[in-house]
Amino acid sequence: xxxxxxxxxxxxxxxxxxxxxxxxxxxxxxxxxxxxxxxxxxxxxxxxxxxxxxxxxxxxxxxxxxxxxxxxxxxxxxxxxxxxxxxxxxxxxxxxxxxxxxxxxxx
Amino acid sequence: xxxxxxxxxxxxxxxxxxxxxxxxxxxxxxxxxxxxxxxxxxxxxxxxxxxxxxxxxxxxxxxxxxxxxxxxxxxxxxxxxxxxxxxxxxxxxxxxxxxxxxxxxxxxxxxxxxxxxxxxxxxxxxxxxxxxxxxxxxxxxxxxxxxxxxxxxxxxxxxxxxxxxxxxxxxxxxxxx
Numbered sequence: 001x002x003x004x005x006x007x008x009x010x011x012x013x014x015x016x017x018x019x020x021x022x023x024x025x026x027x028x029x030x031x032x033x034x035x036x037x038x039x040x041x042x043x044x045x046x047x048x049x050x051x052x053x054x055x056x057x058x059x060x061x062x063x064x065x066x067x068x069x070x071x072x073x074x075x076x077x078x079x080x081x082x083x084x085x086x087x088x089x090x091x092x093x094x095x096x097x098x099x100x101x102x103x104x105x106x107x
Numbered sequence: 108x109x110x111x112x113x114x115x116x117x118x119x120x121x122x123x124x125x126x127x128x129x130x131x132x133x134x135x136x137x138x139x140x141x142x143x144x145x146x147x148x149x150x151x152x153x154x155x156x157x158x159x160x161x162x163x164x165x166x167x168x169x170x171x172x173x174x175x176x177x178x179x180x181x182x183x184x185x186x187x188x189x190x191x192x193x194x195x196x197x198x199x200x201x202x203x204x205x206x207x208x209x210x211x212x213x214x215x216x217x218x219x220x221x222x223x224x225x226x227x228x229x230x231x232x233x234x235x236x237x238x239x240x241x242x243x244x245x246x247x248x249x250x251x252x253x254x255x256x257x258x259x260x261x262x263x264x265x266x267x268x269x270x271x272x273x274x275x276x277x278x279x280x281x282x283x284x
Contacts, residue, residue: 012278077149087245
């Protein structure tokens, strides 16, 4: 399993989001390294298909596939389970994505 | 760093609102407290705090408190922050305060605003009494421990000194042209 964390430094929640990702991975017994990618330019955002910070991908798949595919240096809005908007993905959102990929892997 | 510090006077403005009227700072001279809030549509921090700002306006309107939201983001780079989209957002959310468009970004620059949301709270004399963020938890309203903005409002309305006059605004950077 490959876990990537992409962020834009001007969005203040990236450290908290990364901490949350590590927490959930530990809770799920996943001991993989997280590939942390700092996105610094609009060109790089396009190249990485980066829709906002923070973005978490598991085996290349976004934990919350975006409906908008504008690649831009911006902060990302997550719609939480209770319909609130947050700059952070919830732990459940991360957990669901990790479990879904783990389940779909052979063996 | 904001250009205004606690003790400074409000910078006048006159800007178009989503209600198709022009709003000037002087229109609100009779208010006990006036909060100029730099915000925008697209920023998740601004959106996370939106409902709390609506609640604060509703709770304190009867005590002479007025919020004025201003968006100054470059709509060319961030189309969600265009004036038509601001109108849509205001309608969707039922904003109970004016939502103004600072297209030239002059007012945001004059205030030295850097983030969305970022609050400049003035008293009846137009003196800045509090500058900064709404509270200490954008992610979870139920987990807020320090209600900086509300505490500042209550101190102004109660004629008391503020215990906290400045906090660091937390949010997206304003998108300059």
